[in-house]
Amino acid sequence: MKFVDEFRDAAVITKASDEIRRLADPGRQYRFMEVCGGHTHAIYRFGLKDLLPPNIELVHGPGCPVCVLPMGRIDDGLSMARDPNVIFCAFGDMMRVPGAHGSPLEHKARGMDVRIVYSPSDALNLARKNPEKHVMFFAIGFETTAPSTALVLMRAKEQGIQNFSVFSNHVTIIPAIRAILDSPDMRIDAFIGPGHVSTVIGCRPYEWIARNEGRPIVVTGFEPADILQSIVMLLHQIRAREAKVENQYKRVVAWEGNHAALKAMAEVFELRPYFEWRGMGFISQSALRIRPSYAQWDAEQRFETPGVRVTDPKAAQCGEVLKGVLRPAQCKLFGKECTPERPVGALMVSSEGSCAAYYNYEHRKHSTLTTIGAPA
Amino acid sequence: MNAVLSKIRFRDPQIEMAHGAGGKASRRLVEGLFAPLLFGDSTEPLGDAAHLDVNGTRIAFTADSFVVKPLRFPGGSIGELAVNGTVNDLAVSGARAQALVVTYVLEAGLPSEILEAEVRAMAKAAACASVVIAGGDTKVVEHGKADSMYITTAGIGRPIPGINIAAASVRPGDKVLVSGPIGDHGITILLARGELELEADELCSDTRPVLPLIEAMVRVAAPGIRWMRDPTRGGVATSLNELARDCGLGVMLWEDAVPVRDVVRGACELLGLDPLHIANEGQFIAVIAPEYADAALRALHESPGGRGAVMIGEMREEPSGTLLGTNGYGGVRAIDMLVGDPLPRIC
Numbered sequence: 121m122k123f124v125d126e127f128r129d130a131a132v133i134t135k136a137s138d139e140i141r142r143l144a145d146p147g148r149q150y151r152f153m154e155v156c157g158g159h160t161h162a163i164y165r166f167g168l169k170d171l172l173p174p175n176i177e178l179v180h181g182p183g184c185p186v187c188v189l190p191m192g193r194i195d196d197g198l199s200m201a202r203d204p205n206v207i208f209c210a211f212g213d214m215m216r217v218p219g220a221h222g223s224p225l226e227h228k229a230r231g232m233d234v235r236i237v238y239s240p241s242d243a244l245n246l247a248r249k250n251p252e253k254h255v256m257f258f259a260i261g262f263e264t265t266a267p268s269t270a271l272v273l274m275r276a277k278e279q280g281i282q283n284f285s286v287f288s289n290h291v292t293i294i295p296a297i298r299a300i301l302d303s304p305d306m307r308i309d310a311f312i313g314p315g316h317v318s319t320v321i322g323c324r325p326y327e328w329i330a331r332n333e334g335r336p337i338v339v340t341g342f343e344p345a346d347i348l349q350s351i352v353m354l355l356h357q358i359r360a361r362e363a364k365v366e367n368q369y370k371r372v373v374a375w376e377g378n379h380a381a382l383k384a385m386a387e388v389f390e391l392r393p394y395f396e397w398r399g400m401g402f403i404s405q406s407a408l409r410i411r412p413s414y415a416q417w418d419a420e421q422r423f424e425t426p427g428v429r430v431t432d433p434k435a436a437q438c439g440e441v442l443k444g445v446l447r448p449a450q451c452k453l454f455g456k457e458c459t460p461e462r463p464v465g466a467l468m469v470s471s472e473g474s475c476a477a478y479y480n481y482e483h484r485k486h487s488t489l490t491t492i493g494a495p496a
Numbered sequence: 497m498n499a500v501l502s503k504i505r506f507r508d509p510q511i512e513m514a515h516g517a518g519g520k521a522s523r524r525l526v527e528g529l530f531a532p533l534l535f536g537d538s539t540e541p542l543g544d545a546a547h548l549d550v551n552g553t554r555i556a557f558t559a560d561s562f563v564v565k566p567l568r569f570p571g572g573s574i575g576e577l578a579v580n581g582t583v584n585d586l587a588v589s590g591a592r593a594q595a596l597v598v599t600y601v602l603e604a605g606l607p608s609e610i611l612e613a614e615v616r617a618m619a620k621a622a623a624c625a626s627v628v629i630a631g632g633d634t635k636v637v638e639h640g641k642a643d644s645m646y647i648t649t650a651g652i653g654r655p656i657p658g659i660n661i662a663a664a665s666v667r668p669g670d671k672v673l674v675s676g677p678i679g680d681h682g683i684t685i686l687l688a689r690g691e692l693e694l695e696a697d698e699l700c701s702d703t704r705p706v707l708p709l710i711e712a713m714v715r716v717a718a719p720g721i722r723w724m725r726d727p728t729r730g731g732v733a734t735s736l737n738e739l740a741r742d743c744g745l746g747v748m749l750w751e752d753a754v755p756v757r758d759v760v761r762g763a764c765e766l767l768g769l770d771p772l773h774i775a776n777e778g779q780f781i782a783v784i785a786p787e788y789a790d791a792a793l794r795a796l797h798e799s800p801g802g803r804g805a806v807m808i809g810e811m812r813e814e815p816s817g818t819l820l821g822t823n824g825y826g827g828v829r830a831i832d833m834l835v836g837d838p839l840p841r842i843c
Contacts, residue, residue, distance in 0.1 A: 121758050121761055121762060121765075124761075124765060128823075128824075129824075130752075130823070130824030130825040133824075133825040134825050134826075137825070164829060165829060166823065166827050166829070167822075167823065167826075167827025167828045167829045168827060170826060170827050170828055171825065171826065171827060212768075215836075216836060225512060225513075225514075225836075226510070226512065228512075228513075229510055229511065229512040229513070230510065238691075238692055238767070242691070344825070344827070460832075460835050460836075461514075461520055461521065461835045461836070471768060479832075480829075480830065480831075480832050481829040481830050481831075482829070482830065483830070485815065485818070485820060485828060485829070485830045
């Protein structure tokens, strides 16, 4: 299959892996953070850790939008959909994320009208087809998905579709990276930079990471060969004692980003003064809300938003795992109370969450049993 | 071997779609609720059909319900699935289907021509599979209380002489075969619903009776056939995880060898699905003793509809109870059963 097979080619991958071993100084440790959940998933899905020398540690970053969403936001969204006239739509990733009183899927089983959509325009179509209902789209994602939400809101306004609204949970990646670099327990040597986010924002917004923080960052694609090549590029920079922004994912990412997408986002969204991130606390100017000119389609304006704040279960160490301080299996609940099927923390839900990726692809390489029982 | 089968209790507070998806939740429901209350103390691993002794005669017995949406899709329809599904469950348990009974649950308001088309599809599929439909029952529920029609078929079959299908007979070194490309059925249904704005002209469901292929294998490799399964809901990954659990061994899958059509791979890449979790309705997986594996594969290749058969992996001592996948460059991943229900009501 074109655009996939050439990046999974065994010869290319083996060559990159050999190159990494040649470049890595056996006398030191390397800690590289892959910011994106998509990278975390690919690293485990393709068994890439097996191809790296032991002194290169990949630390999983905060770039999984489902994972960083505080539980209260899910409860807020579900409380809007309690009205039997409302159809609740979200991406499939959201469906098993636990709220305080169950996940969207559990609410669906109890009769709530919950639908999985693959794009925000599916949700808008649903509103067109069901004029007697109100369709609420639970929007989530970084700059990757925010433009498509923006376009759909622009279309709803143009076409005067009244029975549609968006509950915006869009977040932005740069403040999260800044929070990680500001965190005293973080020791990251370099970054495997976001791929899909960068298709929208381009590479310029990362320049401060290289210039001010002295950390190399390489914008990276999601196939095995992409990720290994990016590690090669990071090692070259470290050997040369350089820190710059490089673009490995040139086939998709333009240095300046996507102007049309940025324009649509600016038309519809504005920065929130602050937003709570699961495990990381409140981060200023890190999330997007809908501008007053689109208030009619803003679910937070149309519905009562209880503003529920739910603290995560004490024993769950999502925050430490999210910041890369703990590895997934070091959390006390990992694989016991918390599994992909019955997740306690959100990192276990999304396929991009580091705990789910680790559980699905890595953990069981060393365990001896397929667990299908309910948690004790 | 039973060390691997830990006792499971069903404690889920309510039934969700995942309990019908054929993955982990389904297995928990069957092993944790149905088996202890209905099947008594039997410690037999749960297969596709029960093999019973009735006054000294061995018979195989199974049942399956069909709730697929939409009723018709490229390559088949609910009526055809209802025959092939039950005939195939018998076939992979090592039995030739003899007779089926069928029950219909119909929604008031269903156009009669739709029902007639499905009854005709069943008659045709039964003739094709050489099985008699011996009786049945019909119930009608109010409009809105069912989705057009549901069909249940139950079937009896005669065990094929000379083979013994049992997870307990599987040994390290045995080879794993699959009869053809995987994922066609699940992706066909997904696209047929028209909710995704994705199209694939050349893709259709793989629904068919698999018995002729199994018989071809039996003719040359009967003593080496250890275990078979039709990887329907939950896909190949779920079936092989069940095998690993039931036999207490590990399965190593050679991922580059697994046959998947480009159109299915493409749809899976786009939607974030794993073809190993997608349902099939006309394929089977077989575990064959190494000395018989080549002969079995050759027999499949020489049979109509068997040219796509491939060896996709082998049994290992370790890690027990686990399915691993390895790729061309030496990366290894664990592959779990299907969790949740990405594609509801596919059969």
